[in-house]
Amino acid sequence: MIKRLDEFALGETGVVKTVEGEGMLRRRLLDMGVTPGTAIFLRKKAPLGDPIEITIRGYELTLRKTEAHLIVLEMGGRK
Amino acid sequence: MKRFALAGNPNSGKTTLFNSLTGSTAHVGNWPGVTVEKKDGTYKKLGEPISIVDLPGIYSLSPYTSEEVVSRNYIIDEHPDCVINIVDVTNLERNLYLTTQLLEINVPVVVALNMIDVLNKSGAEINAKQLEEKLGVPVISISALREDNLEELMKRALEASSKPREGRTIISNEDLLHLIGDVKIAFKGKQVDNPLFHAIKLIEEDEVEMKSHPELVEMVTDFKKTFKDETFGEDLVAVIADSRYKYITSNFHGSVKRNKEEALEDKMNTSDKIDRVLTHKVFGLIIFAAILFLVFHLVFSENFFFLGGILSANGVAPSLEGTIYEGLFWTESGINSPGVILQNFFEMSFTAITDAVANGLNGALGEGHWFTGFLCDGVLSGLFAILGFLPQILLLFLLFSIMEDSGYMARVAFILDKLFRKFGLSGRAFIPMIMGFGCSVPAMVNTRTLADDREKIATIRVIPFFSCGAKLPILVAIAGGVLQAFGMGNVDLITYSMYLVGIIAAIICVVLMRNTSLRGKSAPFIMELPEYRVPQFKSLMIHLWDKAKHFVQKAFTVILASTIVIWFLSNFGFNWAYLDGDMSNSILAGIGQLIQPLFTPLGFGAQLNAFGFVFAVAAITGLIAKENVIATLAALATIIVTASPDLVAAIEADEEGIEAVAIMIQNTGITWQGCISFIAFNMLTIPCFAACATAKAELPKGTFKWTILFWLAASYVGSATIYSFLSMFDASSFMWAIPVFAGILVLAVAAVIIIVRYNKKHPIKEA
Numbered sequence: 072m073i074k075r076l077d078e079f080a081l082g083e084t085g086v087v088k089t090v091e092g093e094g095m096l097r098r099r100l101l102d103m104g105v106t107p108g109t110a111i112f113l114r115k116k117a118p119l120g121d122p123i124e125i126t127i128r129g130y131e132l133t134l135r136k137t138e139a140h141l142i143v144l145e146m147g148g149r150k
Numbered sequence: 151m152k153r154f155a156l157a158g159n160p161n162s163g164k165t166t167l168f169n170s171l172t173g174s175t176a177h178v179g180n181w182p183g184v185t186v187e188k189k190d191g192t193y194k195k196l197g198e199p200i201s202i203v204d205l206p207g208i209y210s211l212s213p214y215t216s217e218e219v220v221s222r223n224y225i226i227d228e229h230p231d232c233v234i235n236i237v238d239v240t241n242l243e244r245n246l247y248l249t250t251q252l253l254e255i256n257v258p259v260v261v262a263l264n265m266i267d268v269l270n271k272s273g274a275e276i277n278a279k280q281l282e283e284k285l286g287v288p289v290i291s292i293s294a295l296r297e298d299n300l301e302e303l304m305k306r307a308l309e310a311s312s313k314p315r316e317g318r319t320i321i322s323n324e325d326l327l328h329l330i331g332d333v334k335i336a337f338k339g340k341q342v343d344n345p346l347f348h349a350i351k352l353i354e355e356d357e358v359e360m361k362s363h364p365e366l367v368e369m370v371t372d373f374k375k376t377f378k379d380e381t382f383g384e385d386l387v388a389v390i391a392d393s394r395y396k397y398i399t400s401n402f403h404g405s406v407k408r409n410k411e412e413a414l415e416d417k418m419n420t421s422d423k424i425d426r427v428l429t430h431k432v433f434g435l436i437i438f439a440a441i442l443f444l445v446f447h448l449v450f451s452e453n454f455f456f457l458g459g460i461l462s463a464n465g466v467a468p469s470l471e472g473t474i475y476e477g478l479f480w481t482e483s484g485i486n487s488p489g490v491i492l493q494n495f496f497e498m499s500f501t502a503i504t505d506a507v508a509n510g511l512n513g514a515l516g517e518g519h520w521f522t523g524f525l526c527d528g529v530l531s532g533l534f535a536i537l538g539f540l541p542q543i544l545l546l547f548l549l550f551s552i553m554e555d556s557g558y559m560a561r562v563a564f565i566l567d568k569l570f571r572k573f574g575l576s577g578r579a580f581i582p583m584i585m586g587f588g589c590s591v592p593a594m595v596n597t598r599t600l601a602d603d604r605e606k607i608a609t610i611r612v613i614p615f616f617s618c619g620a621k622l623p624i625l626v627a628i629a630g631g632v633l634q635a636f637g638m639g640n641v642d643l644i645t646y647s648m649y650l651v652g653i654i655a656a657i658i659c660v661v662l663m664r665n666t667s668l669r670g671k672s673a674p675f676i677m678e679l680p681e682y683r684v685p686q687f688k689s690l691m692i693h694l695w696d697k698a699k700h701f702v703q704k705a706f707t708v709i710l711a712s713t714i715v716i717w718f719l720s721n722f723g724f725n726w727a728y729l730d731g732d733m734s735n736s737i738l739a740g741i742g743q744l745i746q747p748l749f750t751p752l753g754f755g756a757q758l759n760a761f762g763f764v765f766a767v768a769a770i771t772g773l774i775a776k777e778n779v780i781a782t783l784a785a786l787a788t789i790i791v792t793a794s795p796d797l798v799a800a801i802e803a804d805e806e807g808i809e810a811v812a813i814m815i816q817n818t819g820i821t822w823q824g825c826i827s828f829i830a831f832n833m834l835t836i837p838c839f840a841a842c843a844t845a846k847a848e849l850p851k852g853t854f855k856w857t858i859l860f861w862l863a864a865s866y867v868g869s870a871t872i873y874s875f876l877s878m879f880d881a882s883s884f885m886w887a888i889p890v891f892a893g894i895l896v897l898a899v900a901a902v903i904i905i906v907r908y909n910k911k912h913p914i915k916e917a
Contacts, residue, residue: 090388095214095357096674101391102210103676104244107382109395115425118434119568122577122675128243128395131679133564135571138674 072146076125076139079113085144086110092141104128105142151192152311153201155224157252158236159245160207161557161680163264167236167294168204169692171304189696196304203230206598209244209678211251211347212356215601219358225255226344232258232311234303236294239269239276242406243398250394253285254317254347258310261289262303267296269406277405284401286318295686317346320397321390329353329373336366354390421557421681428558434565441558445549446587449542450622453484492541500534520728523721524714531781532713532774533706540701542619544694546588551693554581555685560677567675573657574664576600576675579609583656586616590841592697594848602673603850608663610845611857612656614837615864617649620776621833623807627780628829631811636822644826652833655868659860665905667856671914712774712839720767720785734761734789742767752831752866753824753873761790761818765828775838784810790817823880827873835865870894 074085087109090100104127105111114131115124122135158164172191189204205224206217213219225233235252237245252259263278282289288306292299321327330349337345340363351359353370360367374384382388428437447454478494479486486494504526511522553559559581567577578600585593593613600606617625622645629644664670719738721729729736742763749755754765764786771778784801787810791797800809815825836842836858846854871894877887 094355095212096676098210098212098354098356098387098391099214099674099676101388102212102214102247103678104247104395106388106392106395108392115429117429117564117568118431119565121568122564124429124564124679128241130241130244131681132676133560133679134676135567135674138676 074144074146076111076113076142076144077123077136079123079139079144081113081116083146084110084112085146087142088145089143090141091143092138096138097141100134100138100141103132105132111142111144151199151201152231152308153203153228154193154232154234154307154311155203155205155228155230156234156236157205157221157225157248158207158264159209159238159241159248160678162207162236162238162245163294164207164236165204166686166689167234167262167264167292167300168202169689170294170297170300171202193304195301196308198308200304200308208248210248212351212354213358215599216603216606217598225252225257226347230257232260232307234307235259235261236264237261238265239263239291239406240265240272242276242402243395246398246402247394249285250320250397251347253287254319254350255344256315256317256346258307258313258315259287260303260307260310261285261287262294263289263291264294266291267293267298274406280405281402287315317344319346319350321350321393322397323379323389323393325377326353326386326389326393329370329377332373333366333369336369337363350390353386355387419681424682425561425679429561429565434561438562438565441553442584445546445553448487448549449489449546449588450619451484451487452481452490454487455485489542489545492545493538496541497534497538500530500538504530504534520721523728524717527785528714528717528721529710532717532778533710537702538777540698543589543592543701544698546585546619547592547697548690548694550585550588551690552685555683555690557680557682560679563675563677564679573660575605575609575660576602576673578675578677579605582609582613583616586613586618589618589620590614590616590837591701591844594841594844597848600673602670604664604668604670605673607849607853607857608660608668610849611663611860612659614841614861615652615656615659615834617652617833618776618837620838624772624776624779624832625829627783627807627811628825630806630808631815632822632825634808634812635815638822644829648826648829648833651830651868651872655834655864659864662905665909669909669914716771716774716778720771720782734786738767738770739763742770749831751873752869753827753877754818754820754831758818758820758824761786761814762820764814764818765820769828769832769835772832773836773839773842775840776832779832780807780810783807783814787811787813787817790814821877821880821883823873823876823883826876827869830872831865831869833865834861834868836861 073088076085079085087105087107089107090097090105092100109127112126113123114126117123117133122133123139124131124133126132156164156168168189168191171193191202191204193200193202203224205221208218208221210218211222211225213222224230233252233255235249237249239245249259249261261281263276263281266276269276276291278289278291288310290299290303290306292303294300319327319330321330330346330353333349333352334345337348342348348359348363352363352366370386374386377384377386379385379389382392428434430437478498479491507530508522508526511519511525515522550559553562562580563577565577566580570577570579579597581599582593582596585596590613593616594610597606597609597613600609625645625648626641629641629648632638632644633641716738719741720736722737723729723735724737724740743766746758746763746766747756749766750757754762756762758765764783767786768779768782771782784807788798788801791801791813797809797813801813804810811825814820820828837845842858845857849857871891874887874891874894877883878891880887
């Protein structure tokens, strides 16, 4: 199943298919390791519901739902 | 002397390594041209001394925040003899991503694998030899914290620095390599240094590169049409990022030997356990508020842990009353917090020094000599007024550093981001703002972590509204004076409401700016949440020492010079005669009288009598340091009541300046509304020289003059609004105040409607 990262529920895992957006924002995401084929685990949501915290490449990254919306993932993936 | 630059991800232990290498030799200065604090120090343990430069932490050489631009420019333009790339082995993948980019530059690189001890403790090992073979540069395992292997690192770096290194890329896609080769040749033809690096950055659609070499962009665009990657199509940006990460995972996945492979979901270490509590849905915000309260309580409270009653109840206070301990450790309101005790100690020492000097000089030169006045009232009192705040600022800094180093500040941004986005800022802007309550200077420096220029400008502009430590005395003295002269109000209530006024003004101004002059989408918020760490005593102390040095330097240069100028203006008349404290005939008083009418709408202008110029003058002297505001009022109050020695003695005995303010109120005919308006004006107007200098250095080019204008406008409009609002509640003034305040309201509503309409018609273009 294909889902965007902002639609993930707590504790769900997926593998990145594409990263949308453009310019600096997109390259920042790529720089931080959000590249196709990478597994992402939704670890936490902030007390006010946004931003979210994910585990990727062995570290914790936080981003807003608007940025998370740019990341398209295949649900499940490697465990 | 050879120069080695330290480059690495944030939180990779760069600063720890820097401190371990340079010890106490580090000093902070300003970069010419670029407005960033540089840190450099000297490593002396090898035969020749080596200069070590600490660069801001970066994830990539594509600039994103202004800090990252600094690091990139240093490595590319300043030609260090060697780049020491610090890699956090507990997070090898993301750290090596930067390494693959550094390797593309024509500079000797040495990789330092840091936090080996942490990795080993978790039962894992790393194969440094394998990394060295693959990367083609020296790789040394170190522990910056325990100072393990640092000499070896420096030896290898020195070796490497003596032979030039040609940049090379790990990108292996044949077609892409062709393009890189072609663009590289084009760069070479233009005599550009580091052609490989620039070629790859151009292909990565790096903004800086595309702007400086627009003529080469076409080459890349043409190539894209012929390029087809099975996964990414013609998306070269993704292809390059992906190939870097692929290179890392395929080559170095085996370099770290773990006891067991762990799945993403199982990762539940100490950090996560702490996070469960500190970023909890409900408790997260409450804990944060409590921590914040505690920090300010420790630094500023005069009723520590609300223990006020205990002292007197147990008879401790009465038995020590009148000794030196009273005042230092407690006042009538309660026990002092550590911050206040330190500050009192400083102040007591300074007063003792000034008195001793004054007595000595009076003996030697005779009473009332201008030089005594100059040295004691001008130089020393000016210096000490600034230095007196040092302990509290440092303590506040220490506590914020602990929060920052431990990793909690990043969580604060995480928790508050949504709230801040409502005002058009990101959660990160919270940190500099809250630091503003201590001192605007470090707060403004901290805005460097903000990615978006517009967000940064807005934040710097409102930082002074978060009333700093030096503005507190204004609040206390004037609120106390109002109480004494009019028999009304409550000092605490006035103080707290003025803090609130500052915060509200900041919110209004940010919202206003983000919808008008600084309009734009809120900057993206992509941030690493580092693992919690116990802050290191040594690095905290070095940090603190840096700040103290910086602060003292400023006190002895800019601030001292301007204090002397103001002293001359306020102690010499237009006939160049020394006035010996009689400020009312001084040049400054002349200036004050000239501009006094301007403050009429604010309640301290033409409606006051002859002495009314003092408020205008106090506002001017406040530009040097906000401590001067009350000092100026006190100086003039002494002159007014000079005929009655009792009152003079009362003013001198009262350190908080309440007595002086009360006398000024009686002698100028200012109303209590005017007093409150005066506080507001000082809180919102141009901050002290030190803060202005910092703002000028941190703000993007060309925005400083608008910022000064903004502060003037904000303070003028803000205090006029407050003055007319408060005047509605007085029988003698409601007649004019109600229509005026109503007028202000109507104008404000009209402005909001116009802005909203305009913004609807002109939506923000997608960035």
